[in-house]
Amino acid sequence: MGIVAAVTVPGVSATDHHRLALAASEVAEALRLARDEAIRTGDVHGIQISQTTQKIAVYKADLGASPVGQEFVLYHPIDKKPLDFVLSDRVGFGDVRIVNTQSPFYYQGYTRLKNLLFDAHGTPYWIITSSGTSYLLTDGVIELRYAGLDSKVTVDAITGRVQITQ
Numbered sequence: 001m002g003i004v005a006a007v008t009v010p011g012v013s014a015t016d017h018h019r020l021a022l023a024a025s026e027v028a029e030a031l032r033l034a035r036d037e038a039i040r041t042g043d044v045h046g047i048q049i050s051q052t053t054q055k056i057a058v059y060k061a062d063l064g065a066s067p068v069g070q071e072f073v074l075y076h077p078i079d080k081k082p083l084d085f086v087l088s089d090r091v092g093f094g095d096v097r098i099v100n101t102q103s104p105f106y107y108q109g110y111t112r113l114k115n116l117l118f119d120a121h122g123t124p125y126w127i128i129t130s131s132g133t134s135y136l137l138t139d140g141v142i143e144l145r146y147a148g149l150d151s152k153v154t155v156d157a158i159t160g161r162v163q164i165t166q
Contacts, residue, residue: 028164044061046070053086058083104142
C-alpha cells in the first residue's frame, strides 16, 4: 500500500522548497532594498512587480514625471547587477511564478497597482504627482508558486516591514 501511495501522490522534493524559498527571498530583498535606500538617502524609491511580465524593478522614483517614473534602476549592492529582472531568468528559480490575480499593492481610497513607493521614513505609499495626492498602502502581497507550493511576501502597510510566509 505504501508503494501505491508513493507512486500516486506527486512528490515534493527539498529542491522544490529551496527554489521557492530562494525566489521569495529575492523578492523580499528587492523590497527591502527599495525601502532601505529611501531611508538612507531621504529620496523616494520604489519597486515595480508585474505578475503579467514576471518582472521586478527597484528604482529611484522620478516625482517630476506624471505618473511617477523611474529616474534610475538600482544595482544590487553585492553582485552589482541591475535590479531589473524577470523572476524566471534568475539562476536556480526554475519555473517559480508570481501568481497574483491582480496587481500586488492596494492603496486605501485608490486602486491596485504594480508599483510601490517608500518615503524617507520607509512608509509605503503611492502618489499622484499631477495633483499631489498621496495614498497609503492598505495591502501588499506578492504570491509565488512553484511545483504546487505557495509562498507569500508581504509588506506591512504601516511600517513597510517585509516578511515571507509559506
